Amino acid sequence: MFADKLLITIGLLRPVRRRAFCPACKGWLGSDDRTMSPREIAPPALAAGVVLIFAAIAWILVIYHSMSMGDMEMGVGSPGSFAVGWLIMMAAMMLPTALPLVFEFVHHSERRAGWQVATGLLIATYLVVWLAFGLAAYILCSALGMPWANQRLIGGASLVLAGTYALTPFKRSSDARCRELCALHGPLPFNLQRSAILTGARYGVSCVGSSAALMVAMVLIGMSKLGWMVLVSVLVLLYKLAPVDGIWQRTALSAAVAASGVLYALGG
Numbered sequence: 001m002f003a004d005k006l007l008i009t010i011g012l013l014r015p016v017r018r019r020a021f022c023p024a025c026k027g028w029l030g031s032d033d034r035t036m037s038p039r040e041i042a043p044p045a046l047a048a049g050v051v052l053i054f055a056a057i058a059w060i061l062v063i064y065h066s067m068s069m070g071d072m073e074m075g076v077g078s079p080g081s082f083a084v085g086w087l088i089m090m091a092a093m094m095l096p097t098a099l100p101l102v103f104e105f106v107h108h109s110e111r112r113a114g115w116q117v118a119t120g121l122l123i124a125t126y127l128v129v130w131l132a133f134g135l136a137a138y139i140l141c142s143a144l145g146m147p148w149a150n151q152r153l154i155g156g157a158s159l160v161l162a163g164t165y166a167l168t169p170f171k172r173s174s175d176a177r178c179r180e181l182c183a184l185h186g187p188l189p190f191n192l193q194r195s196a197i198l199t200g201a202r203y204g205v206s207c208v209g210s211s212a213a214l215m216v217a218m219v220l221i222g223m224s225k226l227g228w229m230v231l232v233s234v235l236v237l238l239y240k241l242a243p244v245d246g247i248w249q250r251t252a253l254s255a256a257v258a259a260s261g262v263l264y265a266l267g268g
Helices: 002-009 023-028 043-069 079-109 115-143 151-165 169-183 192-221 226-241 247-265
Strands: 013-015 039-041
Touching: 043 079, 043 115, 043 226, 079 115, 079 169, 079 192, 079 226, 115 192, 151 192, 151 247, 169 192, 169 226, 192 226, 192 247, 226 247
Parallel strands: none
Antiparallel strands: 013 039
């Protein structure tokens, strides 16, 4: 009973409504306590769960690619193959950080027609922003003739720069903007589909500002380096969902990022 009340309090469950979002969900959540009304999974929680499942599938594909293909050097594949690989990697790494936004968007829009389509548009727009960033990085690195002879040194230097970037005011403001957008203060003001696209684009741009240096480092290190991909994903989650506000904590985290760059450059 305590668990049910806790889930209802945080918005994951709710009493069944006359026009329930998911009638089948009622059967999953029956209760022996006759004092409590039947419950259903709240639409925001279900939408966030679906996004999390997509992220998990993306991670499975990333792991399979890493184990079967080995190191993938930037500039070897075609733009199309890079775009597919990059999009899957962004879905794996970045969709978990968008869960608060998805939850809040559905919370504010579930009573409006077409909210399911709008939620899909929000996620698609968010990923398109990251795809555009990845293609820009691909074009730039291809123009510079990547891979280079000193690729490991350059990859390590990119992590050191990412650690330094994390101390800049622009990085801190981008993190704050991401958290602000996740709050979605008040009702959505206009056409729901247009609102979803605009929200996804704004959140995507803020995320690029927050995580661009780490993503560039990921490109330079290699998109099939699974261990480093997991490390970068954890760093992104820390910066966006468990923000370190104190200067000493942020400095320590940035120093750890820079140290990992030195380790990589030395062949670790």
